[in-house]
Amino acid sequence: MGETLEAIRKSIRENKWTGPTAGHADGYVQTNLVILKKDLAYDFLLFCQRNEKACPVLDVTDAGSYVPAKSAPDADLRTDLPKYRVYRNGELVSERDHITDFWEDDFVAFLLGCSFTFEKALLDYGVPVRHIEENVNVPMYNTNLPLHESGIFKGSMVVSMRPIPAKDIAKAVQITARSPKSHGAPVHIGNPEEIGISDISAPDFGDAVTVREGEIPVFWACGVTPQAAAIASKPDLMITHAPGHMFITNLKDTDVTI
């Protein structure tokens, strides 16, 4: 299993690689995927624009095209993610390695930034990332932070949490602020109750992580937000990546860092 972008994409396209992408293709921007039919695309794009911290748009295909022209013009979004989820009327109906058979002429694919870019930056600067240390999924929580509505899309923000030593919090803010396409600076620091999180040890998605003495929970807007809002709107048909099985673009992390 080669570690160049080309080799990884080929392995994924040929179904030799069907696992998560986290920690692979070092330095390349990975994204969330949401595919909707064209009649919902305007409202969804506007929803993302109105809630940019949670839904940073990196690329949107022309209607019917499975080629992300801006971020990976040599890729095919029907085959180049290791695992997809197909939803009908808001219900998960199947997981697939490819979606070529499902592709429709009026599909629009949205590529949305994820947290991998800023997590790598945190590690590079010596800030600990607990769920990576503990080899589990990042803990994610529903909050009372309202989102701006657009058409049928609405809801509250989902956040991810990383416990950060007090001495490193300023550094963590500065580092992540430089990556607005990867959710940017934290939306909340400390006091989980204030944003509607009653039990930090019981995340709504992902896994709990250890919060050590002297650490403060720091919350970032999470890419699950747009997906959750889209599912809640119960579109006839919608396709997403499977959690952790992201699309790897041709963009480098440095291309989207300020």
Next chain:
Amino acid sequence: MGETLEAIRKSIRENKWTGPTAGHADGYVQTNLVILKKDLAYDFLLFCQRNEKACPVLDVTDAGSYVPAKSAPDADLRTDLPKYRVYRNGELVSERDHITDFWEDDFVAFLLGCSFTFEKALLDYGVPVRHIEENVNVPMYNTNLPLHESGIFKGSMVVSMRPIPAKDIAKAVQITARSPKSHGAPVHIGNPEEIGISDISAPDFGDAVTVREGEIPVFWACGVTPQAAAIASKPDLMITHAPGHMFITNLKDTDVTI
């Protein structure tokens, strides 16, 4: 003529203020305005998303609404700009103080970031802004920098130019990079020919400014870009602000600075 936001907006709404807004409502974000019919809104929003440096979207109204809910929920976009331009089939047909009579149920208003936010920051940090010193409009140029197309919207980037002393260029880059909603970092520094500008003393829009010994022309993506692309697409009906007669939002410059 009061200088609070409330007083300025009231003066504009009552047609007592019909002049430019530059240099007024200190600290508040001012924006470009583009109003299109709903059938073009998706392609235009996507055009802006694909060309974010030139077309930073700050707010988009719901179809038919003249209230920018995110950036100024107490404002009325039919009356709260000092001067508007009405275009039919890409031709300027009139300038108006109000557009209440022109408003249609399927209008969508786009508020796009302008350079005032970063110019104020440059001045605050002691970087000279020549066209302000010389009390003329910023020089703007057509370039050969291609834009990503979306539907009928396409074209090349329009840039604005500010001559910066060599010792201040790094500072100018750092300061403007922090304002992605105000066009962000420069797109080009020095050598105008390289981006298709043959004569720096003959701008395509605005006025020429003095470039002094030891200064280098620095080019930023310009908010005229989306307006020029929209006009070139010859929509049936389109309304914009008149140059320099911007919309003043309730957002502070600090709200959109990283």
